[in-house]
Amino acid sequence: MTDPTAPEAPIDTEEDPAATKAQVFCAAERLFALHGFQNVSVRDITAEAGVNLASVNYHFGSKDALLFEIFRRRTGELNRERARMLHEANDRNGGKPPVRDILEALFAPPLRWAAPANDRRISVQFIIRARSEGTAEMREALQNDVSHLARFAEALKATLPDMPPETVYWRLHFVLGMVHNNRFVEFDRLHHLSGGLTREGDVAGLLTRMLDFAEAGFLAP
Amino acid sequence: MTDPTAPEAPIDTEEDPAATKAQVFCAAERLFALHGFQNVSVRDITAEAGVNLASVNYHFGSKDALLFEIFRRRTGELNRERARMLHEANDRNGGKPPVRDILEALFAPPLRWAAPANDRRISVQFIIRARSEGTAEMREALQNDVSHLARFAEALKATLPDMPPETVYWRLHFVLGMVHNNRFVEFDRLHHLSGGLTREGDVAGLLTRMLDFAEAGFLAP
DNA sequence: GTCTATAGATGGATAGAC
DNA sequence: GTCTATCCATCTATAGAC
Numbered sequence: 001m002t003d004p005t006a007p008e009a010p011i012d013t014e015e016d017p018a019a020t021k022a023q024v025f026c027a028a029e030r031l032f033a034l035h036g037f038q039n040v041s042v043r044d045i046t047a048e049a050g051v052n053l054a055s056v057n058y059h060f061g062s063k064d065a066l067l068f069e070i071f072r073r074r075t076g077e078l079n080r081e082r083a084r085m086l087h088e089a090n091d092r093n094g095g096k097p098p099v100r101d102i103l104e105a106l107f108a109p110p111l112r113w114a115a116p117a118n119d120r121r122i123s124v125q126f127i128i129r130a131r132s133e134g135t136a137e138m139r140e141a142l143q144n145d146v147s148h149l150a151r152f153a154e155a156l157k158a159t160l161p162d163m164p165p166e167t168v169y170w171r172l173h174f175v176l177g178m179v180h181n182n183r184f185v186e187f188d189r190l191h192h193l194s195g196g197l198t199r200e201g202d203v204a205g206l207l208t209r210m211l212d213f214a215e216a217g218f219l220a221p
Numbered sequence: 222m223t224d225p226t227a228p229e230a231p232i233d234t235e236e237d238p239a240a241t242k243a244q245v246f247c248a249a250e251r252l253f254a255l256h257g258f259q260n261v262s263v264r265d266i267t268a269e270a271g272v273n274l275a276s277v278n279y280h281f282g283s284k285d286a287l288l289f290e291i292f293r294r295r296t297g298e299l300n301r302e303r304a305r306m307l308h309e310a311n312d313r314n315g316g317k318p319p320v321r322d323i324l325e326a327l328f329a330p331p332l333r334w335a336a337p338a339n340d341r342r343i344s345v346q347f348i349i350r351a352r353s354e355g356t357a358e359m360r361e362a363l364q365n366d367v368s369h370l371a372r373f374a375e376a377l378k379a380t381l382p383d384m385p386p387e388t389v390y391w392r393l394h395f396v397l398g399m400v401h402n403n404r405f406v407e408f409d410r411l412h413h414l415s416g417g418l419t420r421e422g423d424v425a426g427l428l429t430r431m432l433d434f435a436e437a438g439f440l441a442p
Numbered sequence: 443g444t445c446t447a448t449a450g451a452t453g454g455a456t457a458g459a460c
Numbered sequence: 461g462t463c464t465a466t467c468c469a470t471c472t473a474t475a476g477a478c
Binding site for chain 2 (some may be wrong): 037122131139142143146165170171173179181184189192197209215216
């Protein structure tokens with residue numbers, strides 16, 4: 001927002017220099033999260049942001065580079081939040097946190113972001129979409145950045161020393177599937193199927209439900 | 222394959238009349254499953270099929286209509302296979318099959334299709350991609366066709382009369398997430414993460430793993 | 443039914459004025 | 461840094477010969 005008390009502030013337009021770049025960033029994230037990567041053109045983005053068509057290439061180099069920058073920032077933020085929670089769970093439990101605490105470190109950050117009033121609600125959808133619709137560059141980054149997931153796999157193996165490692169990996173794959181399925185479309189479909197019984201907005205309740213399910217699944221014989 | 226014993230069969234080209242349409246169908250399914258909907262042009266499809274550029278519009282009307290026809294046929298086949306297994310489980314158990322049998326009717330068909338030597342291996346990937354990258358028409362069809370899933374929800378509610386219905390729906394959502402996460406890319410990532418421990422080809426083993434996990438999750442308190 | 447050629451539309455990127 | 465105007469590649473769809 002432009003400060004109305006600023007001496008030379010015009011009525012509406014003319015924001016600070018860095019604003020254009022940020023507006024392009026946010027508009028692109030939003031449109032891609034809602035409509036998919038290939039369905040959004042540079043023209044759509046600049047129109048939504050209320051800036052010039054050329055600003056995408058000026059500030060980011062290309063459409064792909066813009067979207068990769070959004071991807072890198074958001075996944076970085078999410079992974080850091082997850083790592084911090086895992087670290088805290090480790091500290092609380094002398095290096096061997098229970099399965100439920102490890103899973104909570106995996107589930108809670110994206111669910112908190114997805115809360116109805118949260119600005120980051122759209123960022124989660126962006127990240128989920130990037131997993132399946134992303135550019136080759138994004139997929140390569142996901143493929144190479146297993147270090148973040150490896151920490152969770154190690155924590156689970158340490159807590160479940162008697163479980164065969166491949167079982168731990170498969171079950172980690174299953175819980176990740178649970179997370180990645182939390183898209184707007186799937187929520188809507190579930191809402192439709194259940195006749196309105198499921199409430200998407202209750203993220204705290206959803207976290208408990210996911211943990212109940214995933215913990216029991218992980219501890220299955 | 223052209224029968225080499227056929228009297229008038231030429232050397233290589235000139236197949237039967239319906240062959241072109243089928244070749245376009247298969248090439249399109251394959252390319253879309255591998256590279257994504259928006260990344261495949263009509264030119265790519267006709268080149269892969271070895272047919273003329275105009276044949277897509279002649280036989281199917283448009284690119285979107287072609288892809289919707291693939292979508293409709295494959296989802297129909299999959300849903301029928303699932304419904305038949307659910308029906309058999311009902312018959313075996315006097316209308317109240319155990320949770321594991323219901324989940325098996327949901328999991329087994331797509332996993333059988335995904336077996337390494339199976340032709341339909343690619344069809345599963347097509348369907349999964351269609352869920353997130355499909356056209357508005359496909360998404361609408363998915364949204365409106367909850368009748369197929371409703372049968373599974375009813376079976377689960379009948380078997381678990383003491384579980385709140387919304388819990389049944391949410392847990393059904395979770396197991397669907399497990400299924401939809403079985404994409405080539407995710408398998409590769411898991412293989413990378415586990416240092417080669419997980420073998421994608423063992424679909425019978427994967428079915429058991431998924432059932433162990435999902436059954437325990439569904440029966441959690 | 444199959445093919446070539448092309449219309450018609452769209453989108454990414456850039457040159458050059460300001 | 462921002463804007464307009466435009467280039468150029470690509471794509472879907474179709475007309476019309478055979």
